[in-house]
Amino acid sequence: MNVPCTNDYIDIHTHGSDQVPGIFMVENLMAHEGKSPADAPRLAFTCGIHPWYLSDINHNKLIDNVLITITNKSVIAVGEAGFDKLKGPAMELQRRTFEEQVTIAEEYKMPVVIHCVRAWDELLSEHKKLRPKMNWLVHGFRGNKELASQLISKGMYLSFWFDFVMRPESADLLKSLPADRIFLETDGADIDIRDIYNKVSSDLGITTDKLKTIILSNYNFFFKLNT
Secondary structure, three states: OOOOOOOOEEEEEEOOOOOOOOEEEEEEEEHHHOOOOOOOOOEEEEEEOOHHHOOOOOHHHHHHHHHHHOOOOOEEEEEEEEEEOOOOOOHHHHHHHHHHHHHHHHHHOOOEEEEEEOOHHHHHHHHHHHOOOOOEEEEEEOOOHHHHHHHHHOOOEEEEOHHHHOOOOHHHHHHHOOHHHEEEOOOOOOOOHHHHHHHHHHHHOOOHHHHHHHHHHHHHHHOOOOO
């Protein structure tokens, strides 16, 4: 399993990004694409079924793809999996497929990376129902303090949407949250994770090196590398 180095910037969720020295990337593989993990340094993978690309027709094939792909030693989490009320199939199919992926994650002792759009009640209901032992990370978060606090109170981690976290108004939210529950990401956008770190460290009133240390510690706890 590839792991970040002490002084790395960690990009916890990206798509198709070129490797850069000093940046540890967690590359998301979406099951419908059928891509295989690469044996590459400074790179780890997640694999899951994005609700945008799920249908009754391809459901079984996508589940099979996840089951095959996660056996690769470079795959460290299931996802992105979840719910989308704006773009996705019927919620019942989304719910069933999400539960199947959580079951896989629990069996393989992997955390889950979550995509959630306007379906927070569904996500919280599933967390209460499934009572997972493995950690959950909501990626691309851009909600308010109340929602963030609610998710964190259930033991979840948050990674912030790159565009949202670069806005001045995100500083108030960042300062209100426990630093041991946050991650940063590019989501494959044309933005440098180092610029995101610089902005967030300034918001929090700490050095970039201190923020690196915090997020590395979060990474180790999220993936249970300290146990």
